Amino acid sequence: MKSTWQVQPERGSSALIRFIAWLSLKAGRPVGRLLLYPICAYFFASSRTARAASRKYLSTIFEHPARLRQIFEHYLHFSRVTLDRAFFLAGRLEQFDVSTDGDEIVEAQLRKNRGCLFLGAHLGSFEVLRALGMIERNLPIKILMYPENSRRILTVIEALNPSLAREMIPLGKPATMILAKQHVDNGGIIGLLGDRITKGDKLVRTTFLERPASLPAGPMLLASVLKTPVVLFCGLYLGGARYEIHFELFADEITIDPKTRQQDLQTWIDRYAARLDHFCRLSPYNWFNFYDFWEPSDGRP
Numbered sequence: 163m164k165s166t167w168q169v170q171p172e173r174g175s176s177a178l179i180r181f182i183a184w185l186s187l188k189a190g191r192p193v194g195r196l197l198l199y200p201i202c203a204y205f206f207a208s209s210r211t212a213r214a215a216s217r218k219y220l221s222t223i224f225e226h227p228a229r230l231r232q233i234f235e236h237y238l239h240f241s242r243v244t245l246d247r248a249f250f251l252a253g254r255l256e257q258f259d260v261s262t263d264g265d266e267i268v269e270a271q272l273r274k275n276r277g278c279l280f281l282g283a284h285l286g287s288f289e290v291l292r293a294l295g296m297i298e299r300n301l302p303i304k305i306l307m308y309p310e311n312s313r314r315i316l317t318v319i320e321a322l323n324p325s326l327a328r329e330m331i332p333l334g335k336p337a338t339m340i341l342a343k344q345h346v347d348n349g350g351i352i353g354l355l356g357d358r359i360t361k362g363d364k365l366v367r368t369t370f371l372e373r374p375a376s377l378p379a380g381p382m383l384l385a386s387v388l389k390t391p392v393v394l395f396c397g398l399y400l401g402g403a404r405y406e407i408h409f410e411l412f413a414d415e416i417t418i419d420p421k422t423r424q425q426d427l428q429t430w431i432d433r434y435a436a437r438l439d440h441f442c443r444l445s446p447y448n449w450f451n452f453y454d455f456w457e458p459s460d461g462r463p
Contacts, residue, residue, distance in 0.1 A: 182245070202238055215454050220232050222456075243399050250290055258405060263408045276391065277351060278352075280303070280395050281356050283355055283356060284355060285357075285398070292353070303350070303352075306353065307333060339384070342384070346390045366428060370438060382434075390415065391413065392413045393411055395408060398441070
C-alpha cells in the first residue's frame with residue numbers, strides 16, 4: 163500500500179467548508195445536498211489521482227471495469243457523508259434514521275465498567291457514531307487521530323462543537339500512549355481508524371478484496387498494550403437520511419507474545435482485513451480511501 167495520502171494536500175479551503183456547513187445548517191440539508199453536485203463535478207474532473215483510485219477499487223469489488231457514473235456515485239457518497247458531519251456535530255440527529263446492529267456488545271462492555279477500543283476504518287461515517295455516543299448517550303469516547311492531516315475538517319469541528327474537538331488524543335506524540343492508557347483504565351472508550359499507513363509504521367502484508375495489500379501493525383500493538391476489549395465498528399451510509407452502525411466484538415483482548423510476535427500480528431491483521439472486505443462488499447460506495455491502496459504486484463489495473 164502506498165502512503166501517499168499523507169503528502170496529498172487537503173482539497174478545498176477551510177472557509178469554503180465552513181460556509182457550506184453554515185449554509186446547510188441554516189437553509190436545510192436538501193439545499194446542502196444540491197450544492198454537492200457541482201462540487202463533486204469539479205473534484206471529479208480535477209482530481210485525477212483520486213479518480214484513478216476510485217476506479218481501481220470499484221473495478222476490483224464489482225469485478226468489471228468501473229463506469230464513470232459509478233465513480234461519480236462514489237464521490238457523491240463521500241460528499242454526502244462529509245456534509246452530514248456538520249449535522250451530527252451540531253447534534254441534529256433527529257433529522258436522520260440511525261439504526262444499530264450489535265448495540266448489545268457495547269452495552270455488555272459498559273456494564274463491566276471496563277474501557278474498550280473501538281476499531282474502525284475509513285468506511286462510512288465515523289461522526290454518526292461519535293454523535294450518537296458522545297452527544298446522545300454521553301459515552302466517554304476519545305478519538306486517536308493525526309490532527310496535522312485533518313486541519314481543515316478540525317476547524318469545522320471546533321466551530322460546530324468545541325467539546326467534541328477537545329475529546330481527541332493526537333497520535334504520534336510522546337504522551338499518546340499514556341493518555342490512551344489512562345482513559346481506558348478509567349472505563350473510557352478509545353476510537354481509532356486502523357486502515358491507513360503513517361510514516362514509520364511497521365507493516366503487515368495481508369489480502370484485501372483478494373488483492374495483496376499492507377496494513378499498519380500499530381492498532382494491534384496499541385490494543386495489546388491497552389489490554390482492553392476491541393470492538394469493530396462502522397457507520398454505513400444507506401442513502402437518503404439513513405445510517406446503520408455495526409458493532410462486532412473483535413477480541414476480548416489482543417495478546418501478542420514477543421516469541422511469536424510476527425505470527426500473532428499476522429493473525430490479527432488478516433482477521434481485520436477480512437472484516438473490512440465483508441463490509442466493503444456489503445456497501446461498496448462507503449469505502450473512502452481515495453488513493454492507491456493495493457500493492458501493484460498482481461498485474462491487475
